[in-house]
Amino acid sequence: MKSHAVVSGVGITPATSPRRQPLSKNELCRQAVDIALDHAGCPRDAIDAVIIGDIAGFEASCVATKTIAPSLGLPPLTAVVPISTGGTSGGQLPNQAATLVQAGFAQRVLCVAPNTFDGPVDLQAVINTNSPMVMEQPLGMGAVHMGAFFPAAYQQRYKVSDADLLALSEKNRRNADHNPFAHVTSALPDALAERLISTPLRLGMVCPVSSGAIAMVISAEEAVQDDSPNPLVRISGHGSISDGYLGGKRRDFSTFEVVEILARRVYEQAGIREPRRDFDVCELFTPYAPMEYMLMEAFQLCGYGTAPALFHAGATQVDGDIPVNVSGGTQCTNPGLAGQIAPVAHIALQLMGQSPAQQVAGAQRGLAHSTGGTFFQFHTATVMERVGS
């Protein structure tokens, strides 16, 4: 039976630093799963398939899915699907779950997004293995330095000031103050926030290394519409896209060219005609704060070079007409896989009217995004809408 795919449950564990995390990866995943199943009102034996994300090689394991799956307490013969697409693994989980449901292969799919940064003593050294090793990684470029090219080019092309970038990161930290699952908040001292890392990025614009897990239940709408304890949130469009792997494949660092292509595809599926009018809330994956401006533009929420003006006018605040990263975003909380699925989880909860952060009043439709690769070669998008009003 083919059906629309809906988000019927979300489970988020509190984010903290890997140093302070008392739980193992398996325990953390199980905790997130317990919360998500309980939220969905879904018994374990109703789960047809579990999709578990992982960034292979980031921790002291190869395919973590194979050790996480047996620890979740699911019935024998539950289908297990590992997904490892680097920084987009988390964003792929609900999208692939929706595909299984829409194709009629499953009625209820459990998505598990573990912490993926807890193990390494020197995370930077591990992330460097993710960079184009022969041509570019030997050139003194770690992830944050590669990430700095984009805001550097964006600033120059559109005459965006350092103050415009700092103000954006401050907005997100203030949003994080209201999110019990956020890691960094406005308690971050100014002197630390302003420390220069790699021009124009300063520490306060760069995500922390967090620990936490998120699970979601994606169900066939027809299977859960009569007894769901929550308003149903339909996944009305989803997709992913890749760009050339070497950093130099981008002719222009001032824009995420492939995101515009992805947006067009996904908007067509979901019937989005005017993104700024049609969306009530957006969560964009921004490990570096300035990406928020660039992604707003690539997702056609505003014209190129106009996102800072939109931000300064208050449009992206929680009470604005197009709130962006009300959770505080990746910039404030980044537990790896769980950070990647977090935009989808937060948008789903916003559309259910159950945001743990500030609730956007009457939100009906939202956009979630994830990206990965040190040069952001890979992106996913998920468009969701509340079923009924």
Added chain:
Amino acid sequence: MTTTDSDTTGFAADATGRIVQHVHWEIDYQVKLGRTWSRFMKGLQNQELWGSVCQHCSRTYVPAQDYCEACYEHIEEWRQLEPVGTLRAATIVYQGFDGGPEVPYAVGAIEVDGTDSLFMHFIGGVDLGNPEAARARLVDGLRVRARWAAERSGAITDIAAFDAE
């Protein structure tokens, strides 16, 4: 809580008393560059910069590659390029990483003259002592020229940096 030193079993309690196990894998890899990148690197070793040119659409790539991203055709033609170009984007690194170069240093995306891709490399010849002055210099349009490393081994670092002209 106090930190407990690792005992002979390799287990240790961290600062909050939780037990962690120290895992250390020492692994070396041999990564094959393949025909096209090997030829490109041999060129650098000889202080020559070679790009590959698509016979179908004339796009020129540095680093060289054996297929065209625009028309998907196999590329067999090579062209030697003057190692000069124009900086398109750059960042100045003030916080590096273990094993990386000493900070501050600059890296940039360079459009080598006559090519249709960007080439990432170190940018030299600019005083990085004053961040604001250096940023003002390292902008789209700055002309740069390759400075060859004294010791070359067939690696991307056979070019020491692209220096501002």
